[in-house]
Amino acid sequence: MIKQQFQTPAGYKKWTFALLGIGLAALLAGIFLLAFSKDEHDVTRFWAVLLQNSVYFLMITNAAMFLICAVTLAHGGWTIAFRRVPEAISAVVPVFSVLALIVFIGIIYGHQHHIYHWVDEAEVAKDPILTWKKGFLNPTFFMAWTIITLTIWTLVGRKMRQLSREADEPMEGEQAKKYIWRSTVWAAIFIVFFALTTGSTVPWIWFMSIDAHWYSTMYSWYTFISGFVGGLALIALFIVFLKNHGYLEYTSREHVHDVGKFIFAFSIFWTYLWFSQFMLIWYANIPEETVYFQPRINGPYKGIFWFNFIVNFAAPILILMTRGSKRNYAVVTFMSVLLILGHWLDYYQMVMPGTVKDHFSLGWFEWGIFALYAGMILFFTGRALAKAPMVATHHPYLKESVIHHT
Amino acid sequence: MDIRKFVVGSFDDEAVLFPAVEKVRKAGYKIHDVYTPFPVHGLDKALGLRDTSLHTAGFIYGLTGLTTALSFISWILTKDWIQNYGGKPHFSLPAWIPIMFELTVLFSAVGMVLTFCYLCQMAPFVKKHHFSLRATDDLFVMVIECTAKTNVQEAEAFLAANGALDINVQVAEAGWWIGRYDMDRKLFETQTEAATA
Numbered sequence: 213m214i215k216q217q218f219q220t221p222a223g224y225k226k227w228t229f230a231l232l233g234i235g236l237a238a239l240l241a242g243i244f245l246l247a248f249s250k251d252e253h254d255v256t257r258f259w260a261v262l263l264q265n266s267v268y269f270l271m272i273t274n275a276a277m278f279l280i281c282a283v284t285l286a287h288g289g290w291t292i293a294f295r296r297v298p299e300a301i302s303a304v305v306p307v308f309s310v311l312a313l314i315v316f317i318g319i320i321y322g323h324q325h326h327i328y329h330w331v332d333e334a335e336v337a338k339d340p341i342l343t344w345k346k347g348f349l350n351p352t353f354f355m356a357w358t359i360i361t362l363t364i365w366t367l368v369g370r371k372m373r374q375l376s377r378e379a380d381e382p383m384e385g386e387q388a389k390k391y392i393w394r395s396t397v398w399a400a401i402f403i404v405f406f407a408l409t410t411g412s413t414v415p416w417i418w419f420m421s422i423d424a425h426w427y428s429t430m431y432s433w434y435t436f437i438s439g440f441v442g443g444l445a446l447i448a449l450f451i452v453f454l455k456n457h458g459y460l461e462y463t464s465r466e467h468v469h470d471v472g473k474f475i476f477a478f479s480i481f482w483t484y485l486w487f488s489q490f491m492l493i494w495y496a497n498i499p500e501e502t503v504y505f506q507p508r509i510n511g512p513y514k515g516i517f518w519f520n521f522i523v524n525f526a527a528p529i530l531i532l533m534t535r536g537s538k539r540n541y542a543v544v545t546f547m548s549v550l551l552i553l554g555h556w557l558d559y560y561q562m563v564m565p566g567t568v569k570d571h572f573s574l575g576w577f578e579w580g581i582f583a584l585y586a587g588m589i590l591f592f593t594g595r596a597l598a599k600a601p602m603v604a605t606h607h608p609y610l611k612e613s614v615i616h617h618t
Numbered sequence: 619m620d621i622r623k624f625v626v627g628s629f630d631d632e633a634v635l636f637p638a639v640e641k642v643r644k645a646g647y648k649i650h651d652v653y654t655p656f657p658v659h660g661l662d663k664a665l666g667l668r669d670t671s672l673h674t675a676g677f678i679y680g681l682t683g684l685t686t687a688l689s690f691i692s693w694i695l696t697k698d699w700i701q702n703y704g705g706k707p708h709f710s711l712p713a714w715i716p717i718m719f720e721l722t723v724l725f726s727a728v729g730m731v732l733t734f735c736y737l738c739q740m741a742p743f744v745k746k747h748h749f750s751l752r753a754t755d756d757l758f759v760m761v762i763e764c765t766a767k768t769n770v771q772e773a774e775a776f777l778a779a780n781g782a783l784d785i786n787v788q789v790a791e792a793g794w795w796i797g798r799y800d801m802d803r804k805l806f807e808t809q810t811e812a813a814t815a
Contacts, residue, residue, distance in 0.1 A: 490712065491716075497704070497705075534673075617660065
């Protein structure tokens, strides 16, 4: 009999509450010291950090559901042995959606025009470019589309998790076929909507509208891939952790190897988009476009920009290239932690140059909010893991997953 | 020419083949190779083959391609034939990265294909002896190489005891040769296919 019931290990609880404690302390201190500060820079820092973190962690947790749906749609069976792990991670999405929504309401209705320049109506009226974009960049559209997005992510995600729970019960041949078909349909719905949101519109309004005059057609893909690599790294971390605690008996090095391949491949893809976005702008050399890279390459963000490139490209390509390293739990863990931090930093350099500008810092508040979100991921994912058996033992593709071989 | 004697046994089931491979190896016979109609997962491990170095070769080819592209373009555009493209510096790395990338891919891909062909002894006009034509159809064909010490009858009996369907002894070229199959006298001197197959 395999270990089906997840019991939160003591160390896990300790880490969860330590991170949550640090995070909440940082948030409270942030509210008192920054949010209500007389200095505008402090207020902007507060909202910018909350925006960066709430979107980043929403993206990486939702990426888990994207992985599930993409694999389901491709009729892939290899993930079934550990599928409850990304499912549990995606169960955090509703919570993070609400938090992100609160942050957006705070920014837009709190009139934080240093974050989103376009919330200032007087400025928009004077600005022909922003007036032209007004049909798209306005509080009503922003909030409506955000709410629709978050609701559908939450609902379809929940439907996918419920479908997965059906595979805990035995099913016959015909029933199993129908089950696979229903899963495929729901996965397709999620993927299509995901493409309309994460793949295009949502990064435009959430992040790209910080630099409201500027635009890039690569931006949404870039944001999505950054979050997807972070999400894959998070899944790998949980798999290794659970393996080390004697869970997930059906998951072997073969599965970790394949998750490692995904991390490797999408790190390369991230670099492809990172470079493509840069090169087109560099080549055309139009001032309206180069303005985005000015603070990042020549300005104060130079160090972070290149460090980001080393961590997210040079490290994975060199370290994860060999077969042995992708099958080594220690290396995979190290790379996962590095990439979660790396893509967090990537989101940092997307948000900060347009908001806090030269007054950026990577201090107690930034890392405190990071800790808060990390703690919340541990807390809610742990709770979701404990709710369901660790493996859907009657899933039609389970055998395919168990004998999976790279 | 490297003519050797082989004992050839065919299997029709993976579940029989794997234990047979293990037992044959344990008994001390030298397995020349196992021919299968499709890739069989885990057979390389069962045969005790080491991991391939093909990817290391690919990495080196890739680096060669990268270096070739970078040195060639930079030599052309900064030394040999300097031109002004849109006011960009002569050494404008971002513009070259796509080409460097393409050459990396090209060198590693072509290099790996050629290396793979070399390792598998495949090339135009290169021929190898076929131990059983049904290895491309529905049988797993295990070939044991006879050494001076091998007792052929014992080896045949051992294969039969481990589930081989069709067992025969062949004297054949172990390596490759250039030419045609029908020009190869040896192949037809020893009838290899069982008439009942």
